[in-house]
Amino acid sequence: MLEQYRIHIEHKGRQHQLLNALLALATGVLTLGYPNFLYLIAGAYLVGLGLLFVMFKVSPTVAAIPIVSGVIIFFFPELIPATLATFLAFFGFILLFGFQFALMGVLTLIIAALIIANPDSVAYLVAIFLLFYSISNLIRYYQNWKSDDTIIF
Structure with a gap:
């Protein structure tokens, strides 16, 4: 007697990708x-990113790193260059x-090195990273959507 089992796992990685891209763009x-x-x-971005990771069940260690970095930035704003450079290097x-x-x-590693080298322009370097990251995620989302013919919101 032959029994067949079919397991269907729906991975909503594209939904995670879209939310991550929109958060980074904003x-x-x-x-x-x-x-x-x-x-x-x-x-706020780092805490939101960590919560997004928790929501989509990413590894707890990976999800904790942006949350801890965001809390450090909230409580110690003078540590922004070092904290963001460390986070960007890890990322x-x-x-x-x-x-x-x-x-x-x-590109992320280069931006982390530039933040360490020139901490006065950290805001613009972070903005450049976030815009590149969000645009590349949106492009990958669009390519996946075109190849799959379904869209997940």
Whole structure:
């Protein structure tokens, strides 16, 4: 007697990708518009990113890193360059080695090094990173949507 089982797992990675891209886009635009409020904008983005990771059941260690970074930025705004550079370096290595998104990983590592080298322009460097990251995520979302013919909101 032959029994067949079919397991269907629906992965909503595209929904995660879209929300992540929209969060990064809004944060990048706000950072360009209001660079003096970087500690509020960047702290809120990092906490929001961590909560987004928790919501989509990403590894707890990976989800905790942006939350801790955001809380550090809220309580110690003078540590913004070091905290953001450390977070971007960690995130760059994840993009470079983990998610097969090598170009964005290298760009993230370069931006982290530029933040350490020139901490006075941290707001604009973070805005550039967020805009590049959101645009690349939106492009990948559109490419996946075109190849799959379904859209997930």
